[in-house]
Amino acid sequence: MTRWITCRELIDFLWRYLEGEVSEEERLEFEYHLARCPTCVAYMNSYKETVSLGRAAFEDLEAPAPPEVPEDLVAAILTARRSLPG
């Protein structure tokens, strides 16, 4: 008989389930709950989408053209460099 975990337990430890850091027994408990609780499924899906959007959000910025560096910052860096040894 699979133990019924609460939504709170599922959501608090969702990262362990998603990272595969759960025992076989715990995995079954998570899946038993998810099969019967649309609210937790909605939470898990939006959590996963948040993570993937977070990753995608910054990949966008990298390519193709790097953003310009302000000229006054270039000047400040060059000035600071002159005061360094070597």
Added chain:
Amino acid sequence: MVAVPAASGYGFQGLHATVSWALCAFLSALEPMLGSRRLTESSTPSPSDAGAPPDESALVARLRGGEEEAFALLVRAHGGRLLATARRFFGCEDDARDAVQDAFLSAHQALAAFQGQARLSTWLHRILVNCCLMKLRSRRRRPEESLEGLLPVFDETGHEARPSRPWEPLEDEMARRQACALVRSLIGQLPESYRTVLLLRDIEELDTAQAAELLGISENAVKIRLHRARQALRALLDPHRKGLPS
């Protein structure tokens, strides 16, 4: 074990002179750690990242020779990208610019340690992330930041007080781009300690052990803080993405 240079106790004016040698050792030990996938295996590389650029070793030689023009070239070629990265760590533009300046000056002093195995862009990126973390760590300890209102609330039976609803699917590339822009602005609203963990793990793609070492906290603390940061970001996105009640 990687020795993380202690940031506390250093004034930032003295940073480059004081920690540059520690930083050199740190960076070579950090070789496999930072900024890996996006900068080296990006599917749409920028010209400076595509293949091994033939002129990079020439530039490195000029830099080692102390040529100011070569250094200016380096700053112009990489400064914008580094500034964009630094802005993720700091809400304040001045802090982001300081971190970029620290990074270039540290790079200048660490050029002798540059092996040429990594591209300059990757190497500079690692130095910058380290400078951002040192700058964050050097600030006086602030009281534990609160995620109040951004974590799920449960009733006494363990159910969500406000049950989650599915998000509307993102229908096309346009919607996805808008969602990405929204995420970029919302990450800035996260308290600093949570934003930093999220950036290191999900954006910089460090693993838990690496993030724990750089932040000086336990691996378990990294995992929990990352989970809360993602939960908080999810909560910030939720009003924009929630479907209609069924």
